[in-house]
Amino acid sequence: MSKTKKVLARKMSPESLMMSYGYKPELSEGAIKCPIFQTSTFVFKTAEEGKSFFEVAYGKRALRPLEETGLIYSRINNPDLEILENRLCLWDEAEDGAVFESGMAAISTTVLELLKPGDLLLHSEPIYGGSDHFFKHILLKFGIHSVGFMPNQSKEEVINIINSTGKADKLAMIFIESPANPTNDLIDMKMCVEIAKKFSTNNKKVITAIDNTFLGPVFSHPLKHGFDLVLYSATKYIGGHSDVIAGACVGSKELMKRIKSFRSIMGTMASPNTGWLLLRSLETLKMRMTLQAQNAEKIAVWLNKHPKVEKVYYLGLLKKGSKQYSIYKQQCLAPGAMISFDVKGGEKKAFKVLNQLQLIKLAVSLGSTESLAEHPYSMTHAPVNDELKKKMNLTEKLIRLSVGVENYLDIIADIEQALAKA
Numbered sequence: 001m002s003k004t005k006k007v008l009a010r011k012m013s014p015e016s017l018m019m020s021y022g023y024k025p026e027l028s029e030g031a032i033k034c035p036i037f038q039t040s041t042f043v044f045k046t047a048e049e050g051k052s053f054f055e056v057a058y059g060k061r062a063l064r065p066l067e068e069t070g071l072i073y074s075r076i077n078n079p080d081l082e083i084l085e086n087r088l089c090l091w092d093e094a095e096d097g098a099v100f101e102s103g104m105a106a107i108s109t110t111v112l113e114l115l116k117p118g119d120l121l122l123h124s125e126p127i128y129g130g131s132d133h134f135f136k137h138i139l140l141k142f143g144i145h146s147v148g149f150m151p152n153q154s155k156e157e158v159i160n161i162i163n164s165t166g167k168a169d170k171l172a173m174i175f176i177e178s179p180a181n182p183t184n185d186l187i188d189m190k191m192c193v194e195i196a197k198k199f200s201t202n203n204k205k206v207i208t209a210i211d212n213t214f215l216g217p218v219f220s221h222p223l224k225h226g227f228d229l230v231l232y233s234a235t236k237y238i239g240g241h242s243d244v245i246a247g248a249c250v251g252s253k254e255l256m257k258r259i260k261s262f263r264s265i266m267g268t269m270a271s272p273n274t275g276w277l278l279l280r281s282l283e284t285l286k287m288r289m290t291l292q293a294q295n296a297e298k299i300a301v302w303l304n305k306h307p308k309v310e311k312v313y314y315l316g317l318l319k320k321g322s323k324q325y326s327i328y329k330q331q332c333l334a335p336g337a338m339i340s341f342d343v344k345g346g347e348k349k350a351f352k353v354l355n356q357l358q359l360i361k362l363a364v365s366l367g368s369t370e371s372l373a374e375h376p377y378s379m380t381h382a383p384v385n386d387e388l389k390k391k392m393n394l395t396e397k398l399i400r401l402s403v404g405v406e407n408y409l410d411i412i413a414d415i416e417q418a419l420a421k422a
């Protein structure tokens with residue numbers, strides 16, 4: 001008895017809870033795994049029950065003690081999504097979360113709910129291509145302006161950028177992506193939170209949001225550093241098997257309530273099948289990310305010594321004493337599994353290496369069990385303007401590598417033979 005109590009009293013790690021948290025087998029014929037609730041609608045026991053579920057769904061009353069939200073319709077709620085959201089929250093220690101049919105659906109739904117015409121959005125550069133287009137072109141159509149800053153700019157410089165827009169009083173959100181893709185430059189979360197505070201007033205809080213796709217939810221926990229919202233392309237590490245497109249957002253109850261209501265209206269929620277796939281994936285998340293990070297470290301160190309490699313961009317190789325290193329120590333738990341490197345000789349040589357790879361597949365996307373390589377300059381970052389690319393060391397000689405779970409010696413052997421032939 002006392003033994004059981006002790007076990008229960010201990011706060012369990014997320015990886016221990018990913019197989020069971022939030023799921024009641026007795027509600028599903030005793031099935032050990034949560035089934036796919038592939039249903040559009042749910043049967044109410046009585047009209048009174050239906051009325052009561054809708055009262056909660058439309059915010060007419062709060063949940064009573066011990067009452068659970070009733071299932072209504074799969075655009076509003078579905079067991080696969082609710083269980084998945086509860087499990088996702090455990091990693092970031094978030095109050096609530098929402099899953100979406102893509103990372104872009106998560107980002108666009110969240111930003112559109114929280115910003116209004118006239119507002120200013122500050123974002124880090126470079127940013128994921130889809131987000132970049134959404135901020136610079138789509139938001140503008142709604143009268144929302146955006147302005148960017150570079151990873152190594154100081155707090156004063158960033159404040160000057162905000163002031164120089166003439167819309168400093170309209171700053172509504174700071175949105176960052178850290179580490180930046182593909183060069184792994186870190187953005188200082190603490191600095192962003194301080195800037196958000198500086199521009200917040202009694203009736204307007206500047207919201208801080210981060211795209212945590214590259215290191216989270218295992219190696220980076222931005223809510224602990226004062227961020228309000230954490231966003232994910234769950235297509236990447238969370239899904240982890242290159243077989244699903246999905247997204248997520250986690251944060252406070254208050255913000256998530258707004259985002260979830262807007263998701264219901266926009267219809268950007270994930271499908272039950274997507275939810276089920278991600279529940280499966282979460283069970284091995286820690287294991288996969290840990291092994292991928294271990295592999296990446298060995299590969300990065302090896303690449304760093306290779307005579308045909310000019311420079312390696314990897315968080316585990318940051319120089320002690322540098323500003324980037326201190327940011328890394330402050331906000332990251334491990335270097336993750338994304339490596340970029342410059343091949344001596346430019347695009348021609350980089351293409352030769354990419355074309356010779358055998359085990360490693362030539363594809364965009366990242367975070368999956370299989371290792372992937374791509375050429376950011378001409379592929380993922382093709383639309384980025386040349387000047388910005390130059391500023392961020394993104395040149396034709398750069399190859400981006402997403403390290404998978406294969407034996408690292410096989411990955412190294414594959415890169416070695418490709419470099420030898422190039």
Ligand SMILES: *Cc1c(COP(=O)(O)O)cnc(C)c1O
Pocket residue numbers: 102103104105128130131177181211213214232233234235236245246247
């Ligand atoms: C892939 C990606 C996205 C977009 O996610 P989708 O699931 O493809 O919509 C957003 N941010 C980052 C950092 C990504 O890598």
